[in-house]
Amino acid sequence: QVQLQQWGAGLLKPSETLSLTCAVYGGSFSGYHWSWIRQTPGKGLEWIGKINLGGSTNYNPSLKSRVTISVDTSKNKFSLKLSSVTAADTAVYYCARAEDIVVVEDATQQRGNWFDSWGQGTLVTVSS
Amino acid sequence: QSVLTQPPSASGTPGQRVTLSCSGDTSNVGGNTVNWYQQLPGTAPKLLIYANNQRPSGVPDRFSGSKSGTSASLAISGLQSEDEADYFCSTWDDRLNGPVFGGGTTLAVL
Numbered sequence: 001q002v003q004l005q006q007w008g009a010g011l012l013k014p015s016e017t018l019s020l021t022c023a024v025y026g027g028s029f030s031g032y033h034w035s036w037i038r039q040t041p042g043k044g045l046e047w048i049g050k051i052n053l054g055g056s057t058n059y060n061p062s063l064k065s066r067v068t069i070s071v072d073t074s075k076n077k078f079s080l081k082l083s084s085v086t087a088a089d090t091a092v093y094y095c096a097r098a099e100d101i102v103v104v105e106d107a108t109q110q111r112g113n114w115f116d117s118w119g120q121g122t123l124v125t126v127s128s
Numbered sequence: 129q130s131v132l133t134q135p136p137s138a139s140g141t142p143g144q145r146v147t148l149s150c151s152g153d154t155s156n157v158g159g160n161t162v163n164w165y166q167q168l169p170g171t172a173p174k175l176l177i178y179a180n181n182q183r184p185s186g187v188p189d190r191f192s193g194s195k196s197g198t199s200a201s202l203a204i205s206g207l208q209s210e211d212e213a214d215y216f217c218s219t220w221d222d223r224l225n226g227p228v229f230g231g232g233t234t235l236a237v238l
Contacts, residue, residue, distance in 0.1 A: 044130055045173070045216060045229040060226055094172055098227075103161050103179050111220040112179045113227050114163040118172035 002027025006095045006119035008080075012126045018082040022095030022119050023075070029053060033098040034078045035115065036069060038091040046091075050098060051078055085126045095119040131156060132217055132230035139236040145205040148233045150217030153198050156228055160220040162200040164193055167214040167232075176215070177202060204235075212237045 008020035022034070035050040049059035051069045059067045063082070071078040082089060096115040103112035133151045140146040150162065161180045165173035175184050177193035180200065192203045200219075204211055217230040 044231055045218075047227045047229070050226075058226060061224065099178070105161060105180065111160040111222075113160070113220045114175060114178040114218070115165075115173070115227075116175045116178070116184065118174070121172050 002097060002117045004095050004097065004117055004119040006093075006122055008093075008122055008124070010123055010125060012085050012124065014086050014126060014128055015084055016126075018085050018089065018093075018124055019079070020093055020095070020122055020124075021077055021079045023077045024097070025076070027097075027117075029073060029076045033100050034069075034071065035096045035098045036080045037094045037096055037115070038089075039094065039121075040091045048080065048082075048093075085124075087126050090124065090126050092121045092123050094121050130231040131221060131224070131228035132219070134215075134217060134230035134233045136231065137234045137236070139238055140204075140207045141238050142207055142209065144207045145203060146207060146235065148202045148204075148215050148217075148235070150200045150202070150230050151198060152200075152219065152228075155223045156198075156219050156221040157195065157200055158198040159222060162193065162195050162217055162219045164191075164202045165216045165218065167216065169213075173216060207237055209237050211235060 003025045006022040030053045033050045036048040049069050051057045051071050066083045068081040097117040101112045164177040166176045167173040180195045181193045190205045214232045216232045221228040
């Protein structure tokens with residue numbers, strides 16, 4: 001049973017860099033994508049980006065200029081950095097394991113992408 | 129504003145069957161499989177349904193998913209008090225080249 005445990009600073013000032021790390025325990029690190037997702041106080045979930053074992057990344061275009069996701073395969077950990085934060089970046093940040101495959105549905109190929117394991121979440125508040 | 133549209137609230141009584149909806153367009157729901165997550169207060173979302181209608185191990189068969197065109201549904205039968213939670217739909221979006229979520233539906237068990 002895979003478990004994700006995350007940590008990082010919870011209070012930042014505007015213009016600082018958010019930094020979070022997620023460790024993966026009890027499951028395979030390969031064959032999956034490793035993602036960061038955030039949830040604003042109003043409830044909405046927003047995908048931030050993902051990385052695979054080979055270090056290939058894919059970011060949400062709305063955050064791409066400020067986001068870096070990296071992976072340390074020797075320690076089964078991956079990390080998020082978000083630069084130049086503002087109050088709009090205040091949210092609960094989750095790390096998650098993503099399954100990303102092609103599914104044949106009604107004789108057509110469709111993308112299957114889901115998050116089957118989540119970290120506990122880290123509330124990050126940006127305030128001066 | 130979320131890419132996928134869900135009604136903000138729904139309710140039912142114990143034992144009842146309720147259906148939650150999720151709508152999108154051809155670049156997301158219409159062209160890719162849909163997932164559903166349950167989020168209890170103060171906890172991380174939990175995968176409830178994946179690939180339109182598949183249940184992960186441990187999810188009761190009271191929960192079922194379906195998709196038709198650019199809309200998807202989550203049905204909960206035999207409603208229980210512990211089903212009170214927020215429910216989110218999600219799928220891949222070809223325009224974003226990433227996953228997108230609905231705004232969530234808060235389910236109350238009256």
